[in-house]
Amino acid sequence: MQRLDGKVAVVAGGASGIGRAVAERFMAEGMAVVVADVEQPVLDSMAEAMRKAGGEVLAVPTDARDPSSVEALAQAP
Numbered sequence: 302m303q304r305l306d307g308k309v310a311v312v313a314g315g316a317s318g319i320g321r322a323v324a325e326r327f328m329a330e331g332m333a334v335v336v337a338d339v340e341q342p343v344l345d346s347m348a349e350a351m352r353k354a355g356g357e358v359l360a361v362p363t364d365a366r367d368p369s370s371v372e373a374l375a376q377a378p
Contacts, residue, residue, distance in 0.1 A: 306331025310375070313337045313365055314345040328356035337363035337374050 310327040313321035316338035319358075324334050329353055338344040341362050348360035361377045364370040 304331075309333045309335065311335040311337065313363065313374075316340050316347045316360075321347055324358075325351070328354070328358070331358045333357040333359075335361060335374075335377065337361050337365075339364045 305327065310324070310332045312324040312327070312334060313335035315324040315334070317340070317360050320336075320338070324347075327334050334343060334356060336348060336358060338347075338360075339362065344360045344364065346363060348358045351358040354359060354371050361374050362370075363374045
């Protein structure tokens, strides 16, 4: 099995539901996680919870229907 610790995952729709579960699993495997979601308050809350649990997370508000928003996600620090 491939080791994931030290790698970075980008999870679109990651603030809730299946996306959140995927982001949390990646974090549990030692990955840094970039979480993108259109729901800003939920995104912020989820990112804070992940940080409190010891995860390295970057929350980026993103509307996947908007190409400029997706480009901003790609350019996020």
